[in-house]
Amino acid sequence: MKKRIHDIDLFRKYPHEVQNELFQNLINTAKGTEWGKKYGYSDELSVREFQERVPVTTYEELYPYIERVMMGEQNLLWPSKVEWFAKSSGTTNARSKFIPVSPESLEDCHYKGGKDMLSIYVNLYPETKLFTGKGLSIGGSHRPSEINSKINCGDVSAVIMQNLPIWAEAIRTPPLKIALMDKWEEKIEKMVEVTVPENVTSMSGVPTWTYVLLKRILEVTGKNNILEVWPNLELFTHGAVAFGPYRQLFKEIIPSDKMNYLEVYNASEGFFGIQDQAGTEDEMLLMLDYGVYYEFIPMDQFEEENPKTMTLDQVELGKNYAIVISTNAGLWRYKIGDTIRFTSLSPYRIKISGRTKHFINAFGEEVIVENAEAAITKACEATGAIITNFTAAPVYMGSGKRGGHEWLIEFEKAPDNLKQFTYLLDETLREVNSDYDAKRQNDIALQGPIVHAAPQGTFMNWLRDKGKLGGQNKVPRLSNSREYLEEIMQVNNLG
Structure with a gap:
């Protein structure tokens, strides 16, 4: 963990060098794919040429490629074999998005984010007793694709859980067969049954659904607050929605000044930010070495037909930007639909300000x-x-x-x-x-x-x-x- 903190300090100090090296690695890796050949990816491709050749894309524009990968074709957007797709639940529209999850994005982005979250937390709170108990994870479910049974689709949390190493199962609760149940109300009852006897020291999940579980635990146990159930609980890692409106809700159900809250910015498309300072609500360090190359569209130009993007060295404090990413799962200049503001440029820290459609x-x-x-x-x-x-x-x-x-x-x-x-x-x-x-x-x-x-x-x-x-x-x-x-x-x- 100390070694990783050193690596994080390096991209804090040299953000542009890290992003430029990552950009070249992405281009070099994908130059033999159908997409890479179409847009002339090569060892010499510069960022400026990349921006001129490759259009900013939406899910609808990438979908013909994604659909072909889901049908079994490979080496279209990314050279590695893609067999998992994160079913995006960023909105409640009936139509779902299926985001490719490559072995590299799973290991070097999603898992790396989870490990960094722990490294940063331990660095902030060296006296932690986090590892004396288990982590409670509230996730979704997955199932084979309707168009190809060899391809699996589900919430990104379920994709991550299903692919975790065996040792990870020993330090988390509930067991995988319960964590991945698709009937939510039945899952809640099973989770209450198996997690109450555990020594839970940390939780991770969306505030809304986590609260539903905690409230049900109190109803079943008859306890006054969650610390009567799990006296060693010390951390809630949360994401997906802003925590501000929920803070008082959690303080009432977990009445302790020693309870810590850590915000993360993880999505189906990748893991992007981690709160790296104690007491800085909603402000996160932008993680720059996760196989994600960042560009930003000023929101006053977002509706333009071919908006000009800014690289990390061009952004300004306090302005609203839509995020554009190129990733080690084959998303190229992809608008993820989130907007952020920079709260610091050295190092680069951000706050999520909303959605481009919300x-x-x-x-x-x-x-x-x-x-x-x-x-x-x-x-x-x-x-x-x-x-x-x-x-x-x-x-x-x-x-x-x-x-x-x-x-x-x-x-x-x-x-x-x-x-x-x-x-x-x-x-x-x-x-x-x-x-x-x-x-x-x-x-x-x-x-x-x-x-x-x-x-x-x-x-x-x-x-x-x-x-x-x-x-x-x-x-x-x-x-x-x-x-x-x-x-x-x-x-x-x-x-």
Whole structure:
């Protein structure tokens, strides 16, 4: 672990050299693939030539190649044999994405990220007792592809678990046969049964689903908090959604100042960031030696037909960028759909600010997920509320009525005063987003937000209806249409 910290320090100090060397390795490795031949990959290919020749791609544009690999063809995007695909659950749309997972991306990206997470944690907390117990992992499931039984598809967490070495199974819980069950509600009951007797010292997973499990454990055991079940629990590693709105929820169920929380940025496409400082909420070190070459599109240019990308040495602090990656699984100049901001350029640290498709800009207000989560967090802190989930959508202008935003929020603990909560939500949005503030002046373009307190189980019912319970599935925080909001309200018979 100490040796790896030294390697991490090297890319902190020499980020551009590490990325340039990685770029050349990717190009040299893939030059004999169908894609590499099409775009003239060679030992001499420069980054500038690469950007000129290879278009920025979306999943839809790469899919013809991905589909052929799923049918059994090889050496199309990447030379290694690809037999696993991560089924992307970044949205709750019915259509899934299947992201290739090569042996290199599994070993040098996903597994390396997991090992680095432990190395960084031990470096931050050298007195840790983490390894005296087991790690609780909450993952998804996998199954053979419908178009080729020799190919396996599933949540990236399930792909990782299934391919872990045998020794790793001894230090984690629950057993693989339970961890990979596909019936979520049955899986929860089995997980409670087998994990309660264990000495669990750490947990990893999506905050939403982890909380569902912990709450069920308390119901079954009759305990007041999780430390009465697992007294040596000290770490929760979380990702997929921002933790700010959930922080109080976890503090109540795990009441200890010694409990540590570590954010990671892992996705179906790769493992990108790890929180490397104690007490820096949502800020992560960009991991630069995982077989991922990074480019960035300024969000004010994102909708352009052929947007100009920036390399790491060209980015600026505080600006919103869409991430573009080229990887050791054969994703080339691929837009993953996430947006980030740089909080430090030496070393490169980032915050996830949202999704390229998850925002509200119906009236020029440009509200992004980061704004919404900051406002929800502040309103919760001030009113004593605790939330489990939320979504928001525009209210369109009509005859005689102004536009606005409509929020559906499921509370674990309702605010003392919903009207005050709504006021603080609105005021915080005005503080953090000048465009929203301008549109709210005198209610000219935007009236104040409408907030509905949803009954508990509202979002779970909708995910169940969509067949999206568990795994890495999550509720879209913001949408520029009313589709999600109206679906959720319809499924739950909310007027």
